[in-house]
Amino acid sequence: MGKEKIILTGDRPTGRLHIGHYVGSLKRRVELQNSGLYDKTFIFIADAQALTDNIDNPEKVRQNVIEVALDYMAVGLDPSKSTIFIQSQIPELCELTFYYMDLVTVSRLQRNPTVKTEIQMRNFETSIPVGFFTYPISQAADITAFKATTVPVGEDQEPMIEQTREIVRRFNHIYGDTLVEPEILLPDNAACLRLPGTDGKAKMSKSLGNCIYLSDTADEVEKKVKSMYTDPTHLKVSDPGKLEGNTVFTYLDAFCKPEHFGRYLPDYPNLDELKAHYTRGGLGDMKVKKFLAAIMQEELTPIRERRKEFEKDIPAIYEMLRKGCETARTTAAATLDEVRKAMKINYFDDTELIAEQAQRFGQR
Numbered sequence: 001m002g003k004e005k006i007i008l009t010g011d012r013p014t015g016r017l018h019i020g021h022y023v024g025s026l027k028r029r030v031e032l033q034n035s036g037l038y039d040k041t042f043i044f045i046a047d048a049q050a051l052t053d054n055i056d057n058p059e060k061v062r063q064n065v066i067e068v069a070l071d072y073m074a075v076g077l078d079p080s081k082s083t084i085f086i087q088s089q090i091p092e093l094c095e096l097t098f099y100y101m102d103l104v105t106v107s108r109l110q111r112n113p114t115v116k117t118e119i120q121m122r123n124f125e126t127s128i129p130v131g132f133f134t135y136p137i138s139q140a141a142d143i144t145a146f147k148a149t150t151v152p153v154g155e156d157q158e159p160m161i162e163q164t165r166e167i168v169r170r171f172n173h174i175y176g177d178t179l180v181e182p183e184i185l186l187p188d189n190a191a192c193l194r195l196p197g198t199d200g201k202a203k204m205s206k207s208l209g210n211c212i213y214l215s216d217t218a219d220e221v222e223k224k225v226k227s228m229y230t231d232p233t234h235l236k237v238s239d240p241g242k243l244e245g246n247t248v249f250t251y252l253d254a255f256c257k258p259e260h261f262g263r264y265l266p267d268y269p270n271l272d273e274l275k276a277h278y279t280r281g282g283l284g285d286m287k288v289k290k291f292l293a294a295i296m297q298e299e300l301t302p303i304r305e306r307r308k309e310f311e312k313d314i315p316a317i318y319e320m321l322r323k324g325c326e327t328a329r330t331t332a333a334a335t336l337d338e339v340r341k342a343m344k345i346n347y348f349d350d351t352e353l354i355a356e357q358a359q360r361f362g363q364r
Helices: 019-034 048-051 058-075 092-103 106-111 113-121 135-145 153-174 216-225 248-254 260-262 269-281 285-309 316-342 351-362
Strands: 006-011 040-045 083-086 151-154 183-185
Touching: 006 019, 006 058, 006 135, 019 040, 019 058, 019 151, 019 285, 040 058, 048 058, 048 113, 048 135, 048 248, 058 083, 058 285, 083 316, 092 135, 092 153, 092 248, 092 316, 106 113, 113 135, 113 153, 113 216, 135 153, 135 316, 151 153, 216 285, 248 269, 248 285, 260 269, 260 285, 269 285
Parallel strands: 006 040, 006 151, 040 083, 151 183
Antiparallel strands: none
16 A cells, blocks of 8 residues: 555634635635545634734634634535544644754754744844744644655745655654655645735735635625725726736636636626727726625635524534544644654653663663
8 A cells, every 4th residue: 555645734812814815725625625635634713823813812822723623614615524623732732843943053043934934023123032933843743743645835834844744754764764755735726825915015914904705794795895906097997907916817817617608797798808899998897896705605605604504503613623632632742653653752661671771770
């Protein structure tokens, strides 16, 4: 039998999940879960990692664990096919992180582009919490504990996965073949790599208030699409419009399918024609926004309705998470046993060691 194919991926519970998460990872995650190509799928809520930069706000993290779990279930992640668990409930991950710390230098962590960017974003330049600084190592523990072969993430996470691969190689080189080197799986739709916020800013973020959440009501979605950033020089309908940096068209690239035209905008055969007309002039922003709003409602309504169903029994969601944590913990514990054995710190399981030492001292 070949090596098992195992997926591991997750999200930080710092807020409800938005459509950036959806096109960037969640939608693909559900497809992968249902594809039958993978033996196991582990999906975790990274609460311990969220605490590295929210340490003084534990309530925020605690409240959002359930929000993320509800969003997971609403988009179609299925606990009978995927193990959904909470990071902090798996203490084995801490122990693995502690051992991996010996395999990475400070200067290597400082060079990690993802960490660099995140540090600047959070204004941590002068006072980086050690936990935040070392989160590429903790991420390596998350991935290797479950022997993940495939990690579906956005391209901004590539340096993180590379760091994990380095740790795996170094560990296996020193201690013998124990850990599995993961592959990164990037989104296949270029527009999904990084969906901008509704205000045209590069990133959707709760603090900028530029997100469309998966749990937003139909009215909220409508309002947010209508207020979306377009081409600021496209003042009159007759003006030629620019597609570059025009959020509405970026969203259409991510969400629009050919069949949407027949349903909501039969004047155009496809997206290329719509873009051509906009670029020539003679097409108003409102008409394009209406079209986008219809597409967004079609995509988000079933998610919103499923979420409402799950919200009716919150104890059941916690029970699902508890079971997921039990399964995940069993897997992580088995990996940790192998790691301890490879590192020769499994003193009491090693009967040979005890016999050897007894013989060594007995010969004196």
